[in-house]
Amino acid sequence: MDTNRNIYKLGIALSGGGAKGFAHLGVLQALNENGLYPEIIAGTSAGAFAGVLYADGHSPKEILTFFQKKVFREFAEFTIPHGGFFKSEGFQSFLKKHLRAKTFEHLNIPLHVVATDIEYGESYTFTSGPLIPSVIASCSVPIIFRPVEINKHYYVDGGLFKNFPVSTIRRECMKIIGVNVSPITTAEFRSSIKYIAERSFHYMSGSNTLLDRNLCDYLIESASLSKYSMFDLDHVDEIYQAGYDLTMDFIKENKESLLKDFPEMQLKTTNNTIHR
Numbered sequence: 001m002d003t004n005r006n007i008y009k010l011g012i013a014l015s016g017g018g019a020k021g022f023a024h025l026g027v028l029q030a031l032n033e034n035g036l037y038p039e040i041i042a043g044t045s046a047g048a049f050a051g052v053l054y055a056d057g058h059s060p061k062e063i064l065t066f067f068q069k070k071v072f073r074e075f076a077e078f079t080i081p082h083g084g085f086f087k088s089e090g091f092q093s094f095l096k097k098h099l100r101a102k103t104f105e106h107l108n109i110p111l112h113v114v115a116t117d118i119e120y121g122e123s124y125t126f127t128s129g130p131l132i133p134s135v136i137a138s139c140s141v142p143i144i145f146r147p148v149e150i151n152k153h154y155y156v157d158g159g160l161f162k163n164f165p166v167s168t169i170r171r172e173c174m175k176i177i178g179v180n181v182s183p184i185t186t187a188e189f190r191s192s193i194k195y196i197a198e199r200s201f202h203y204m205s206g207s208n209t210l211l212d213r214n215l216c217d218y219l220i221e222s223a224s225l226s227k228y229s230m231f232d233l234d235h236v237d238e239i240y241q242a243g244y245d246l247t248m249d250f251i252k253e254n255k256e257s258l259l260k261d262f263p264e265m266q267l268k269t270t271n272n273t274i275h276r
Contacts, residue, residue: 011173012038013166014047016159017182018230021046026243029060035266042112042165044158048138055109114158123161166212178216
């Protein structure tokens, strides 16, 4: 007998996608305003970063303020290549400053964080123990960031094998809302290492989402976010708003089905913009 089957009414899976992950915060805000609150979260890379702060009890709007007026160099320090071009101490300092919980067990909402064991070529889902190393590992894009050592294993970005971690919580949830901020898109060629690296990782991570997309009860995604680069911290508010508007439109279009599955919903009739 599977005792873990369908123990949560609503789970949410948040994909990787670099800075496009700020859209996750807008999605969560819109869901909350309509009376939908996830009981468990699964996140890969940017989804893990947004998910851990939300699961820690911060509101989406509060999390957004943590990132406003930030630049990439505050999170990553260039180093002599030794597994990666950048060190992730800035990310660690950021999480230490804003996270109240130190372990998965102390979060307000259960969280699954997906990373990749680079040595053994396996996707691994963290659900217990120290939070920060697992989240940093999930966000450590290969070559860009150094792998993270956890219990004598070396982990990098979870997007290599599972950029959209719906399957990690599927059996535990009655319903799952999946948020994929990085569906496969095209982008005009540019002769730069940054372009080649971003596009290569985009295609690789996007190609492993097909199964998980089909596992969602509700799928929220948009190709319009593709115009934002992986490390774009100049348009944080704009990306958040795109996620919010996308979700409000999605709720309107799927109102009847959502109300049937979640009769406790309180539909919001107007969209709110960010007040700066």
